[in-house]
Amino acid sequence: MDEKCGVVGVSLSDRAAARPLYYALYALQHRGQESAGIITHDGFQQHSHVEMGLVGDAFDPDDIAELNGSNGIGHVRYPTAGSVDTACAQPFSVSFKSGSLGLSHNGNLVNAGALRDELAGMGHAFTSDGDTEVIAHDLARNLLDADLVTAVEETMATVHGSYSLAVMHDDRVLGLRDPQGNRPLCLGELDDGYVLASESAAIDALNGELIRDVEPGELIVLNPDGTGYESHRLTDPDNTARCFFEHVYFARPDSTVDGKLVYEARRELGRGLWAENGIDTDVVMPVPDSGRAFASGYAEAANEDGGSVEFAEGLMKNRYVGRTFIMPSQDERERAVRLKLNPIKSTVEGKTVTLIDDSIVRGTTSTQLVELLHDVGAAEVHLRIGSPPIVAPCYMGIDMASRDELIAAGKTVEEVREVIGADSLGYLSPASIADALDTAREDLCMGCVTGEYPYDIDGEETDRAVSRPVIGD
Ligand code: SF4
Known part of the structure; x- marks a missing residue:
């Protein structure tokens, strides 16, 4: 059983984001060892460094020095959907008419295939086979004629599955947790800014204070000058589907996940x-x-x-x-x-x-x-x-x-x-x-121990003989 991806995002008032992101990724290394990456924004343009391998191998001091800007996101990856190569390493970075986007994703969409076909039919060209790029394209098309919060809300209504995201739209860092809260995401405060991370151990590594978990269906938008954040509850589902294995196995024992110290x-x-x-x-x-x-x-x-x-x-x-x-x-x-x-x-x-x-x-x-x-x-x-x-x-x-x-x-x-x-x-x-x-039993995902999943999975109920049904459509 392998843990799946760690995400982080920081907005600081007056210092480069790259080094804190690097330290935070070290704290999240247990969530993925395949690749590591950081994208920053200096107010004019994005800077990106993404490499295969462990955090310590993926960056040298020159790489960190070249990542200018006080806002940024980072990612450690263990591949879930998509191939094992640099095309799927994250953060995923791309420029659209609606601005530059960077995405760090932890989770797995169950309708990525159908959405990819739809977007490709509208002329979107894909460079990877991962589901993170599908989210990026969907968000980019929504940003063409909607403000940031509305665009994210529309994307949330379109993509289905499990996602905790650190997103950067130009120099603005966002955190988004799927309506079922399947994967963890938390918010913390630093002396000179704010941080979003998969686990609170990454906030501790920056000498920050955990503020709280990002709620299922909540969007957090950090101020680019590190002075605060906005919260938007985009959905308010009756039940969540938090992965109970985060507490059993994936998360670090010194992390607090959904209000509970894992140890x-x-x-x-x-x-x-x-x-x-x-x-x-x-x-x-x-x-x-x-x-x-x-x-x-x-x-x-x-x-x-x-x-x-x-x-x-x-x-x-x-x-x-x-x-x-x-x-x-x-x-x-x-x-x-x-x-x-x-x-x-x-x-x-x-x-x-x-x-x-x-x-x-x-x-x-x-x-x-x-x-x-x-x-x-x-x-x-x-x-x-x-x-x-x-x-x-x-x-x-x-x-x-x-x-x-x-x-x-x-x-x-x-x-x-x-x-x-x-x-x-x-x-x-x-x-x-x-x-x-x-927690109420209905608020936990226990798909792997019950066979009952929080999302419709093609083949799951109908063909038990298939050892690994295709996800989604
Ligand atoms: S509890 Fe749900 S999300 Fe967690 S490992 Fe099992 S099936 Fe996956």
């Missing part, structure tokens, strides 16, 4: 896991790093209930095995878990163990870890997962897996347990997730 949310999910599926064992241990906050909440709740479980680090992570690590054969791939995670024998040997993680996608790592703990002498290995079984793909911009790759799709919990080889397996229920997030 605390994960601890509460761990407490819920104990309440629903607790089992007394000698040791409770996390899968590092993803299961740590869940395991801490779980162990705390177990001990409050009169237990005497030990919370211990039983698996050590090798932080130097990166995404580029190449394993030449299937056999070596299966052994690779030992390169990434190695057990501490004294924590495990002869003990009953509860191993805690945030989620199971394909089940490969879980299976290998359970086998590893048995191999080093664990008496029993019980697996507890801080989310419900993932049974369906995500169409809102998360690279989950196809249905036939998901271990829980079409299986009972007991059947999954058998495949993984654990002594017992317990997941967290959707109701407990909603409780832990202090």
